[in-house]
Amino acid sequence: MKITRYWPVLLPLALGLTAGLVLNLTQMSNPVLYLRADLGTVLFLAGLAFSTILSLILLVRRQLHQIEETITHEAAQDRRRFINLLDHELKNPLTAIMAGLANLSADQHSPALTSVETQVQRLSRLVADLRKLSDLETRPLELSRVDLAEMLQDLQQLARDRAGADRTIILSLPQAPWPLPEIITDRDLLFLAIHNVIDNAVKFTSPGDTIEIRASEDGRTITLEVADTGPGIPPEEVNQVWGELYRGQNARGIPGSGLGLALVQGILKRLDGRASIRSQTGKGTVISLNIPAGGVVTEQ
Amino acid sequence: MQPPSYKVLLVDDEDAILENLRAFLERSGFQVFTAPNGHQALNAIRQSRPDVVIMDVLMPVLDGREALRQLRAEANWTPVILLTQIGESTERAMALEEGADDYLNKPFNPHELVARIKAVLRRARRDAPPLSAAWQLHAGELTLDRRGKRVHLGGQLLTLTPKAFALLEYLITHPDEIISRERLLDAVWGWEYPTGTRAVDTRIAELRAALGDDAADPDYIETLPGQGYRFLPEVRAAG
Numbered sequence: 017m018k019i020t021r022y023w024p025v026l027l028p029l030a031l032g033l034t035a036g037l038v039l040n041l042t043q044m045s046n047p048v049l050y051l052r053a054d055l056g057t058v059l060f061l062a063g064l065a066f067s068t069i070l071s072l073i074l075l076v077r078r079q080l081h082q083i084e085e086t087i088t089h090e091a092a093q094d095r096r097r098f099i100n101l102l103d104h105e106l107k108n109p110l111t112a113i114m115a116g117l118a119n120l121s122a123d124q125h126s127p128a129l130t131s132v133e134t135q136v137q138r139l140s141r142l143v144a145d146l147r148k149l150s151d152l153e154t155r156p157l158e159l160s161r162v163d164l165a166e167m168l169q170d171l172q173q174l175a176r177d178r179a180g181a182d183r184t185i186i187l188s189l190p191q192a193p194w195p196l197p198e199i200i201t202d203r204d205l206l207f208l209a210i211h212n213v214i215d216n217a218v219k220f221t222s223p224g225d226t227i228e229i230r231a232s233e234d235g236r237t238i239t240l241e242v243a244d245t246g247p248g249i250p251p252e253e254v255n256q257v258w259g260e261l262y263r264g265q266n267a268r269g270i271p272g273s274g275l276g277l278a279l280v281q282g283i284l285k286r287l288d289g290r291a292s293i294r295s296q297t298g299k300g301t302v303i304s305l306n307i308p309a310g311g312v313v314t315e316q
Numbered sequence: 317m318q319p320p321s322y323k324v325l326l327v328d329d330e331d332a333i334l335e336n337l338r339a340f341l342e343r344s345g346f347q348v349f350t351a352p353n354g355h356q357a358l359n360a361i362r363q364s365r366p367d368v369v370i371m372d373v374l375m376p377v378l379d380g381r382e383a384l385r386q387l388r389a390e391a392n393w394t395p396v397i398l399l400t401q402i403g404e405s406t407e408r409a410m411a412l413e414e415g416a417d418d419y420l421n422k423p424f425n426p427h428e429l430v431a432r433i434k435a436v437l438r439r440a441r442r443d444a445p446p447l448s449a450a451w452q453l454h455a456g457e458l459t460l461d462r463r464g465k466r467v468h469l470g471g472q473l474l475t476l477t478p479k480a481f482a483l484l485e486y487l488i489t490h491p492d493e494i495i496s497r498e499r500l501l502d503a504v505w506g507w508e509y510p511t512g513t514r515a516v517d518t519r520i521a522e523l524r525a526a527l528g529d530d531a532a533d534p535d536y537i538e539t540l541p542g543q544g545y546r547f548l549p550e551v552r553a554a555g
Contacts, residue, residue: 108330110423111399115336118426122343140423151506158478170514204479204505204515 103146145275182223200311221246325366354383415449450553487547496544
């Protein structure tokens with residue numbers, strides 16, 4: 017650990033202690049000193065001492081923070097490596113299974129076989145999501161001018177097709193004094209991110225619920241929100257939803273890979289944006305995506 | 317059974333894949349033999365002259381890409397379909413640059429593989445390089461320069477986004493073939509997109525606008541409702 021670099025700080029203390037002990041324990045002369053100083057000097061020395069202590073504290077704190085960051089970064093990298101490996105190691109067996117199943121289903125039809133086929137499709141989807149997640153890190157961004165309003169209308173239609181008529185899906189876009197500006201971004205990635213958020217809302221709501229897709233801008237940031245009147249997420253889980261392969265309590269029995277929102281967060285990071293969530297159990301959930309109105313800036 | 321039965325060489329280092337795919341391909345009417353790596357595949361190609369080779373990329377001894385490079389260096393134009401491992405666009409681009417006729421991302425639906433094999437066999441010209449091995453392609457007024465990633469229409473340089481270029485490149489190397497949107501997504505985007513058809517349609521619209529092509533009466537890209545797209549003009553390879 018880097019903290020060992022600061023051991024020398026303790027050296028004067030150790031020396032003083034040793035000298036004191038030696039003087040006290042041996043018969044050497046140990047005279048009593050009466051120090052005299054004016055108030056100005058005392059104040060100056062006290063200030064110096066506090067400053068030294070304070071700078072030491074700050075230094076140690078910064079060091080600890082750096083260590084913490086390194087650990088988090090390494091953990092994230094380890095997780096990515098693991099996911100890449102998983103993706104890789106799943107592909108070959110899945111290829112063999114899909115070929116084997118195609119052989120079997122050419123000869124016979126049975127509910128058991130259909131069930132296995134469904135499960136294999138689920139696994140393929142998981143592999144596809146894992147691939148997206150690892151692809152996201154290295155894939156070069158393809159920036160172009162994007163009409164957000166048009167994209168959101170497409171997404172609303174897609175959600176309606178998927179959810180059917182039993183959920184109300186509202187899209188609210190600013191009109192006055194001006195509509196949403198066009199932005200420069202990676203269309204496919206942003207589409208995927210918003211799609212995943214809406215898809216999540218569709219998945220976790222029931223017939224009769226409402227999903228609201230809304231957009232606003234304040235000149236610097238464009239905020240896209242997907243709000244639903246679903247069951248909400250318990251407070252202790254709400255910040256874990258961005259984790260890879262995370263599946264909440266409410267997600268039991270709902271198909272999904274647990275990678276949808278991890279992808280959203282990964283995409284928003286690449287697009288210089290931010291994703292956040294608010295939720296209340298029994299009331300519903302709002303996921304907000306903030307993207308710079310000027311579009312992506314950090315890309316090469 | 318379809319006489320005459322085509323000879324397929326299947327190359328992969330995983331026995332389970334070889335066995336299951338062999339059974340499926342035989343069932344589909346092909347005559348199948350196998351090899352476990354690129355080195356043995358090259359020997360098998362020289363000896364038994366298969367009609368088409370299905371080859372994995374990541375293999376021990378000699379990987380699929382290197383085997384393909386050696387094969388093409390011998391001016392052997394046996395059609396090759398590469399089974400790419402990584403969803404990255406670079407890997408797909410490389411597959412085409414090395415002279416593969418087509419590629420599929422693992423895992424894939426075996427029916428899709430059979431469709432690919434049939435399409436490749438239809439296109440194949442045994443003694444000439446495949447379109448996908450050519451650096452320059454001509455179709456009507458259109459010239460596509462793959463090395464420089466440039467497209468000219470009647471001598472005018474077109475400005476295309478990288479994705480639209482990749483899409484055009486795939487279409488032009490698979491002329492007169494009905495290509496589903498799903499296939500285009502897998503081949504050009506490399507992701508199984510939830511947005512499905514729309515991402516493709518947007519780019520096709522972009523291409524059509526650049527080519528000045530009328531969707532109702534197309535010269536270049538035809539829409540087949542419910543099926544996909546087809547690149548219409550005859551394509552010639554040069555360089």
